[in-house]
Structures are given as structure tokens and as C-alpha cells.
Amino acid sequence: MYIFWENVWKFPRFLISVCVGFFLTAAYPFFQLSKNKKMLYLILFIFSLLSGIFYTILKSMLGYS
Structure with a gap:
């Protein structure tokens, strides 16, 4: 046991x-990809954009105004 x-x-x-x-x-x-400076900026932009979209969707789904 x-x-x-x-x-x-x-x-x-x-x-x-x-x-x-x-x-x-x-x-x-x-x-x-982040070793290249331009790609790092692109990755950060895409990540922030997706985070903003995810936040907006969750905010709407949960009914927060």
C-alpha cells in the first residue's frame, strides 16, 4: 500500500x-523567431492583439460593461 x-x-x-x-x-x-528584432516586434504585436480580442470576448460573454 x-x-x-x-x-x-x-x-x-x-x-x-x-x-x-x-x-x-x-x-x-x-x-x-524572436532572435530577429523585426520578428520579435511582430510576435509581440500578434500576442497583444490576440490578448485584446480574448479579453473583449470574455468581457462580452460574462456581461461586464
Whole structure:
């Protein structure tokens, strides 16, 4: 029974490391593109634009004015 609880205790750390690894792997091409100054500005512009759109949509969906 001790081994079972030890494995249950390890699962959240494993899940967090898998999620962080997924996002770092998915973001790696953007890190490579950000080495170029023009591409960095483009990435930041697109990210801010998407964040603004997401904020506006959530604000409308939740009924905040």
C-alpha cells in the first residue's frame, strides 16, 4: 500500500512537468523567431492583439460593461 501512495504523490509533479514540457516545446519556434528584432516586434504585436480580442470576448460573454 505504501508504494501506491508514493506513486499517487508523484503524479502531480509528473503532470506539471509534462505540461511545462509541452508548452516549452510548442513555444520553441517562437523563441527562435524572436532572435530577429523585426520578428520579435511582430510576435509581440500578434500576442497583444490576440490578448485584446480574448479579453473583449470574455468581457462580452460574462456581461461586464
